[in-house]
Amino acid sequence: MEPKIITIAGGGSTYTPGVVKAILSKKDTFPVKEIRAYDIDAGRQDDVAIIVREVVKANCPECVFTTTTDPEVAFRDTDFVFAQIRVGKYAMREQDEKIPLRHGAVGQETCGCGGLAYGMRTIFPMVEILDMVEKYANPNHWILNYSNPAAIVALALKKLRPNARIINICDMPVAIMNGMADILHCDPHDIVPDYFGLNHFGWFTDIWVNGESRFDELKKHVLEHGYLCDVPDEQHWEPSWVHTYGNAKTIMQRFGDYLPNTYLQYYLLSQDIVDESNPDHTRANEVMEGREKTLFDAIARYKETGSYDDGMFVVGAHGTFIVDLAESLCRENGGRYLLIVKNEGAVADLPDDAMVEIPCYVSPRGVEKVSVGHIPTFYKGMIEQQYASEKCLVEGAIEGSYQKVLMAFSLNKTVKSSTQAQAILDEMIDANKGYWPELA
Numbered sequence: 001m002e003p004k005i006i007t008i009a010g011g012g013s014t015y016t017p018g019v020v021k022a023i024l025s026k027k028d029t030f031p032v033k034e035i036r037a038y039d040i041d042a043g044r045q046d047d048v049a050i051i052v053r054e055v056v057k058a059n060c061p062e063c064v065f066t067t068t069t070d071p072e073v074a075f076r077d078t079d080f081v082f083a084q085i086r087v088g089k090y091a092m093r094e095q096d097e098k099i100p101l102r103h104g105a106v107g108q109e110t111c112g113c114g115g116l117a118y119g120m121r122t123i124f125p126m127v128e129i130l131d132m133v134e135k136y137a138n139p140n141h142w143i144l145n146y147s148n149p150a151a152i153v154a155l156a157l158k159k160l161r162p163n164a165r166i167i168n169i170c171d172m173p174v175a176i177m178n179g180m181a182d183i184l185h186c187d188p189h190d191i192v193p194d195y196f197g198l199n200h201f202g203w204f205t206d207i208w209v210n211g212e213s214r215f216d217e218l219k220k221h222v223l224e225h226g227y228l229c230d231v232p233d234e235q236h237w238e239p240s241w242v243h244t245y246g247n248a249k250t251i252m253q254r255f256g257d258y259l260p261n262t263y264l265q266y267y268l269l270s271q272d273i274v275d276e277s278n279p280d281h282t283r284a285n286e287v288m289e290g291r292e293k294t295l296f297d298a299i300a301r302y303k304e305t306g307s308y309d310d311g312m313f314v315v316g317a318h319g320t321f322i323v324d325l326a327e328s329l330c331r332e333n334g335g336r337y338l339l340i341v342k343n344e345g346a347v348a349d350l351p352d353d354a355m356v357e358i359p360c361y362v363s364p365r366g367v368e369k370v371s372v373g374h375i376p377t378f379y380k381g382m383i384e385q386q387y388a389s390e391k392c393l394v395e396g397a398i399e400g401s402y403q404k405v406l407m408a409f410s411l412n413k414t415v416k417s418s419t420q421a422q423a424i425l426d427e428m429i430d431a432n433k434g435y436w437p438e439l440a
């Protein structure tokens, strides 16, 4: 295989060292000649690059690593763009989480009003990236997008740039499947899921290992322990994540057909989540005090001592998944993944233009969807409501319509009434000045 050029958009991300390590750990089957980091925050990216350069030196010194804030330099002739931007960074994530909580609604990065607000910030910067990639990159490039809220980003980009060579992805199902592999004592790569839903809003309907369904065993485990297992995914070990993995138990006890995505807790257990939350200290604070601090402390130490601890960042499901997917786009290796794709009949009961998360086969020809068929009323109803909320938001952002965005907030299952929706929305508009499109 020709060695590839990969550009990481959001080069200053806390995930960049792990993603670069994941890329280089596959160099024998997926050779890469150049990695470029692209960000709009040069200072943050240059700091993170201090560690990334060491990762490159240790794992593949012949690979060229550069950083830039110039889109032409970043995307010229590139083969892959791994996108992981956070528009407004953690400071705005904190607002997404704290504003709804102050009004008694779920405050979360990608779910409920917080996710809608983050969507409003992210749609147009992602369109800009798509246009620059289209202009400069190898015509056969692929953009693999992690940038959240992936459900809304996927829906908006499909509407605004329907022909873009982008695949929207999420590491949550992969992390859950890593736990399933631990529970079933098998290799994570041997887990074959059946699944349907929207991003952060889906259900596993079966789990296969070497041609055999292991679903009943898993359901029994989740009924007793949720997704808690002996060796959780490396990136989800903190107490709040452990609690989230445990909550799958309550959802299973109530609705035992399928295994839930962990993010369904925000919709099905919303009041419990609000009651447990501290509006003065949310997940954004935990991440700033945890993952981000650990990385920037290591950078500071490196500046003083010239050495760093390789153990302070992880590859995890996040790094492994995106590189496995890129490799499958370059070789016929039977790659089957859960991806966020245009429905077009795959889930029979959902609209054609919904962006659904379902199994897909991936090869150099691109993405081939697996047909899911009909889904039961409860799941269909939940998904339709969430899809309507996200679709109103996308239309509201594009049309600059206050009313459509209010409809999006009002329709969301985490919101009790349009009075609550409006109070949250109005505070969000103030907090997001300079980030959101103008609404009239």
Ligand code: NAD
Pocket (backbone or CB within 6 Å): 009, 010, 011, 012, 013, 014, 015, 016, 038, 039, 040, 041, 044, 045, 084, 085, 086, 087, 088, 089, 090, 125, 145, 146, 147, 148, 149, 150, 169, 170, 171, 172, 318
């Ligand atoms: P982070 O704040 O550490 O990094 C994000 C970087 O993006 C920052 O350096 C920021 O300057 C940069 N950025 C912001 N706007 C940009 C733009 N327009 N162009 C280029 N760069 C820009 O955030 P993080 O916690 O490392 O997460 C990065 C992103 O990955 C977030 O969107 C997060 O939600 C997402 N994520 C998604 C998944 C998934 O399953 N889809 C998993 C993990 C993380």
Ligand code: G6P
Pocket (backbone or CB within 6 Å): 109, 110, 148, 170, 171, 172, 173, 283, 287
């Ligand atoms: C999971 C999800 C991502 C999300 C991340 C947040 O991996 O799939 O979409 O961005 O969790 O994790 P954090 O540790 O930042 O709260």
Ligand code: MN
Pocket (backbone or CB within 6 Å): 150, 169, 170, 171, 172, 200
């Ligand atoms: Mn995700």
